[in-house]
Amino acid sequence: MYGSVFNFSDNLFNELEQLQRQLNGRSIVSNIRPVARGTFPSINLGSTSTSVEVYAFIPGVDVSALDIQMDKNLLTLQGERNLDIPDEDDKATVYAQERFSGKFRRVITLPDDVDVNNVKATCKDGVLQVSIKRREETLPKRIEIQ
Amino acid sequence: MSNQEVTNQTDAPVSQQEKMTTLRPLVSIVESDTGFTLTAEIPGVPKENVEVNVENDTLTLSGAIKMETPEGMEATYAEVRDVCYKRAFTLSRELDASKIQASQANGVLTLNIPKAEHAQPRKIEVQIG
Structure with a gap:
């Protein structure tokens, strides 16, 4: 359905997770150590x-x-x-630093x-x-x- | 240096569908007198899969992840779930898109976007008289 880095096995939970992700537009946490x-x-x-x-x-x-x-x-x-990344001064301007x-x-x-x-x-x-x-x-x- | 002349950090509109299925690479953007340096993180993308396109005023970076996985491997946990990176930027007019230089190392793509000659800073003598 959607490309993923690995092939997830076809089970209900993964399908649900995919669906939820689709609704949220972001990935959901699925680990005990979030x-x-x-x-x-x-x-x-x-x-x-x-x-x-x-x-x-x-x-x-x-x-x-x-x-x-x-x-x-x-x-x-x-x-x-x-x-x-250079320091901000009059020579360089940092616009994005993600x-x-x-x-x-x-x-x-x-x-x-x-x-x-x-x-x-x-x-x-x-x-x-x-x-x-x-x-x-x-x-x-x-x-x-x- | 005015902020208005730079529109580079605003992303070009990406369709809703694309947003969900592509990863947005993290970037840093630095402007100097002579041009911009854009650094984008695209771990997992081999050199041959990196694409840098300029169309009109839009610079688009994209790349497909290619990783070796042992046969029969099942994913048990994934923070990176998509296979493609994509992000677009609007170039401002004083930049010379034909002279963009790109290099890639260790999953980091670096673009040098020079300013056109006429946009380079120069000192203007003020004549009083």
């Missing part, structure tokens, strides 16, 4: 049967200044983004079965992707009948 609109960075979460994927939208952030930590199932992202500037920190709760030792982070076009594998012993297994 964040104010405009929180930096924005985050999307996805999951597969073998991993949990975290996407953080961090345009213009120096990756070397980014700190990613995992503590059990809590993922913490923190860093700083300093914008090169972009976030300063230190940021976000904590994300992940499912309990993630493997702290199996985390991979990549960054492309200003999107940080952290891929955390699920622990092997928690993956579904087929049991052979003897």
Whole structure:
């Protein structure tokens, strides 16, 4: 119906959420840790049967200044983004400054079965992707009948 | 520097439908003596998907997000829900649209919009006599 970054599974709640969003013209909060609109960075979460994927939208952030930590199932992202915006003086006039500037920190709760030792982070076009594998012993297994 | 000469920060009207299905990139706009610098955040948009168009007096930025997702991934939570960024600005007349320079790095698009020669500041000697 509407394009979304990920393909949402077809269930009633998602349909309702889409509908409500359409009525409000904005996204609705659907998390136990609600964040104010405009929180930096924005985050999307996805999951597969073998991993949990975290996407953080961090345009213009120096990756070397980014700190990613995992503590059990809590993922913490923190860093700083300093914008090169000149001070207002007689030479420059700032007409719009909507972009976030300063230190940021976000904590994300992940499912309990993630493997702290199996985390991979990549960054492309200003999107940080952290891929955390699920622990092997928690993956579904087929049991052979003897 | 008068505020009236700049109409750049006002967005051109976007239809209601587009507003719902596109993301509005966050921008910063700075004017100097020689032109404007417009910085827009478009994380997730690869270089080849960035579009900058000038038609009449309207500058339009757009870009489609392209992200690699593992097969069979289901979204469990999303703050970014649309796949396209779009935003339009009205250029004022003293700007030279043909000389706009665009560059992109780390999901940030930077446009340099120079002022036309005749609009550059110059010192006027006042003759008293």
